[in-house]
Amino acid sequence: MNNVKELNKWANAHTYFTLDLVRIALGVFLFVKGVKFITNIPYLVELISPIDKIGGGMFLVHYITPAHMIGGILIAFGLLTRWAIIAQLPILIGAILVNFMGKMHSDNLFLALATLAVCLFFLVYGSGKNSADYYFKMSK
Incomplete structure (x- = not known):
């Protein structure tokens, strides 16, 4: 817990508006x-088809879309940012792995890596x- 507080103090001392925009x-x-x-479920199912061989395809469909939507809102507002990003990490790692397990899409790979x-x-x-x-935190 102290590490998170130290990171927050450092980040608040070195904050820039451009980082907030990012x-x-x-x-x-x-x-x-x-x-x-969520508007194109067949596209998502096609994207995760190489991982679907392992199992849990419908679980992934029902995890990816809400995690992106809710996590995106939380990250944009800066509310529970680290928790929202932790929820995104398995999705992004899976997006990278899908490119190596299935057909390689260099644009999707670059986007996932970035x-x-x-x-x-x-x-x-x-x-x-x-x-x-x-x-x-400051309004307490």
Whole structure:
């Protein structure tokens, strides 16, 4: 717990508006991806078909879309950012693995790698000063 507090203090001392914009853009991107998946379920089923051989295909369909939509909203507002990103990590790692287990889509692979990198950054950095987390913490 002390490590998280130390990371938050460091992040709040080194906060920049551009990083908040990147966090908001990440949240909006994940939300839009969730909407895209929920409006086109056959596309999502086709994407996860290489992993479906392992099992749990319908579980994945029902985990990916809400996690992207709810997590995207939370990340955009900066509310429970680290928890929302932890929920995204298995999805993003799976998105990378799907490219190696099935047909390689270099655009999807690059997008998944870039999103994973940004998520890992915000997992360490946190939500920053211009966020709901910071607002609620300061209003106590």
